[in-house]
Amino acid sequence: MKISLRDQIIKQEGTTFPSKTYTSIVLEPAYNEAKQQFIESMLEIHYAHLIMLVEQGLVSKEEAKKIAKAVANLDMENVKSRRYTGEFEDLFFEVEHSLIEDAGDIAGNLHIARSRNDMGIAIYRMTLRKKLLFLVEKALKLREALIELTKEHKETVMIGYTHTQQAQPTTLSHYLNAMTDMLTRDIYRLQAAYKTVNRSSMGAAALTTSGFAINRERMKELLGFDEMIDNAWDAVAGADYIAEAATAVQLSALNLGRSMQDFLLWGTQEYGAFLLSAPYVQISSIMPQKRNPVSMEHMRALLSSVAGDCQTVLLMAHNTPFGDIVDTEDDMQPYIWKAIEKLGGIYDLLTSVLLTMEVHKDVLLKRAKESFANVTELADTIVRKDGLSFRQAHHVVSSTVKELMKNGKLSLESLTLELLNDQLRILLGKESNLSEEELKQCLSPEYFVQIRDLEGGPSPSRMDKTIKVRLEEQRELADWLNARKENLSTATFEVKNIISEFIRDNE
Numbered sequence: 442m443k444i445s446l447r448d449q450i451i452k453q454e455g456t457t458f459p460s461k462t463y464t465s466i467v468l469e470p471a472y473n474e475a476k477q478q479f480i481e482s483m484l485e486i487h488y489a490h491l492i493m494l495v496e497q498g499l500v501s502k503e504e505a506k507k508i509a510k511a512v513a514n515l516d517m518e519n520v521k522s523r524r525y526t527g528e529f530e531d532l533f534f535e536v537e538h539s540l541i542e543d544a545g546d547i548a549g550n551l552h553i554a555r556s557r558n559d560m561g562i563a564i565y566r567m568t569l570r571k572k573l574l575f576l577v578e579k580a581l582k583l584r585e586a587l588i589e590l591t592k593e594h595k596e597t598v599m600i601g602y603t604h605t606q607q608a609q610p611t612t613l614s615h616y617l618n619a620m621t622d623m624l625t626r627d628i629y630r631l632q633a634a635y636k637t638v639n640r641s642s643m644g645a646a647a648l649t650t651s652g653f654a655i656n657r658e659r660m661k662e663l664l665g666f667d668e669m670i671d672n673a674w675d676a677v678a679g680a681d682y683i684a685e686a687a688t689a690v691q692l693s694a695l696n697l698g699r700s701m702q703d704f705l706l707w708g709t710q711e712y713g714a715f716l717l718s719a720p721y722v723q724i725s726s727i728m729p730q731k732r733n734p735v736s737m738e739h740m741r742a743l744l745s746s747v748a749g750d751c752q753t754v755l756l757m758a759h760n761t762p763f764g765d766i767v768d769t770e771d772d773m774q775p776y777i778w779k780a781i782e783k784l785g786g787i788y789d790l791l792t793s794v795l796l797t798m799e800v801h802k803d804v805l806l807k808r809a810k811e812s813f814a815n816v817t818e819l820a821d822t823i824v825r826k827d828g829l830s831f832r833q834a835h836h837v838v839s840s841t842v843k844e845l846m847k848n849g850k851l852s853l854e855s856l857t858l859e860l861l862n863d864q865l866r867i868l869l870g871k872e873s874n875l876s877e878e879e880l881k882q883c884l885s886p887e888y889f890v891q892i893r894d895l896e897g898g899p900s901p902s903r904m905d906k907t908i909k910v911r912l913e914e915q916r917e918l919a920d921w922l923n924a925r926k927e928n929l930s931t932a933t934f935e936v937k938n939i940i941s942e943f944i945r946d947n948e
Contacts, residue, residue: 459527471771472525475532478778480517482567483536486560486643487512487551488936489663493656494553495943502943504547509943511544531771533557554644554651558677561767562642563664565774569686570929572781573635576690577922579785580628581915586792587621588911590614595901598886599714599805600814607814610886613800615899621911623696628918630689635925637682641666645676648765665932677765680758683777690780691751697787698744701737708734713804718797736794740787747787750780809886811852813842818892819856822883826874833869840864853884 444452454460459468491508494500500508515536529535540548594613601611641664644650644657650673661669670676707714721736757773758766809815816838823834841864845855858880862872875883882888894900897907 459530464525464527467772468527468531469525472532474775475771476521476523478568478774479532479564480520480536482564483532483560484512484515484517485567485664485933485936486563487540488940489660490555490643491551491943492663492936492939493659494550496659497654497656499553499653499655500550504550505943507544508540508548508551509940511540511548513940513944514543515539533561554646554653554655556645556647556677558647558765558767559642559645559673561770562645562677565770566638566640566642566666566682567664568774569683569777570635570639572778573631573638573686574922574925576781576785576788577628577631577635577918579788580624580631580693581918581922583788583792584621584624584628584918585915586796587617587624588908588915590795591617591621591904591911592908594800594802595904596887597800597802597805598809598890600809600812607812609814609817610809610889611899612890612901612904613805614901614904618904618907618911620700624693625911625914625918627689627693627696630692631686632921634682634686634689636667637685639666639925640668640670640682642670642676645670645673648677649673663932663936665929667928674764677767678763680761680766680770683770683773684755684758687751687754687777687780690777690784691748694744694747694751694780694784697791698741698748701741701744705734705737705741708737713801715801716799717794718799721794721797736790740790743783743787747780747784750776750783754780806886811854813853815853815884815886815889816842818883818889819861819880822875822879823873826879827871829869837861837864837868840868856880856884 454462488509491500491505491512495502495505520532520536523535529538537548537552540551591614594617597613598610599613599616600607601609601616641657641661643660643664644655650657657669670679706712708717717732717734717736721734722732723735724731724733753776754773757769757776761769820831820834820838823829823837824831827834829837841856841861844860844864858873858875858877861875861880865872890899890901892900894903896903
């Protein structure tokens, strides 16, 4: 007799919770992530909640001593090595069972005025805040490298591009400083995300707080949170903290990806701007001459992967009900962790690549001298010297360049005062007051860069001033990072001391 599909499924999946497929697709992966990522934060919350319950007179010190010992007896490495068996739905219930086995039923009082909802959200936030600090630290290392290279290349003249076409002379320093400023905004966004993340949900319980007289403010302090989420519904339902973090990380990846595209172009033999150091290139299996910039290619691809992981977070949060979504977050959280870890690794790799590459300064300068990229300054000089409007000067210079190109002369080396005057006579019926020396000067890319000394310009003197500001910003950003690390460390230290006192009492 043929077995029905329904019977086949029941035989395969079982008749008790959890089913085989639900275990393999959902519960086991979530358990494996939780045991690696959450156990430290879970125990910190157990300790902090116990301290608060004692201080509020809801648990006696004698009871607290038994519970604290049970928590201390949990072997975190043993927990991390466990396999999911299905005996307990998740790590939360497995740990709770272990505590009750050790301390007896009294350990159940650790759950007074607390839900898996507010505790789960607090664990997510505690985990994510550490990862955000990790990423800021990596970003600051890259920023330091960019500032160092900005100093080194103040006089490395190159052509700047717009619409992928030669535009005006600038310096590699100017470009790297622009990268620095964009990275700085990325760091500011990560700081803002940290502020949103580092808010305590504890005391919200399932949704409506509790009838027990607990102290939510004290929980905030003990766990190193900067603020408390006031509304209990918002505390367990609000998922915008992870969405904000994902958005900040995603934008950081998109920003850096644009420069990776530039670097891959500039590293071609045709462009010849730089040569990557040997540890960051691979040879071809068939072409002996190849030096493939695989490190940069992989970074470009991985940055797209970071953006994709972050988009997954946003899409998973989309259209979820405005209530407890802890179970959804079990699936969602690993994507932001992966994105942060990858982006931090990219920051490290790019730092090494940039600091070790050989820049071909002579090639860049020669290309700038031979290009038409300097003619903006010729138009500016005609305005100053001959009293023309800029639009008139622009027209004259444009016609001069077209005349050169028509005759197959593709660089400014062929632009003479005679040719310029020819165009002036044709278009305006006059000649320029420029001397040969003045014409030569205003067509020099070094001169072009030197006189652009306004705020934000590429001149070496302006870059000196800019670098001083960026170094001061670097110190301020490092101070922010160190202060946040110290705050978390201080909170952990306080909790450990109080718990140690509980355990020592009456011994």
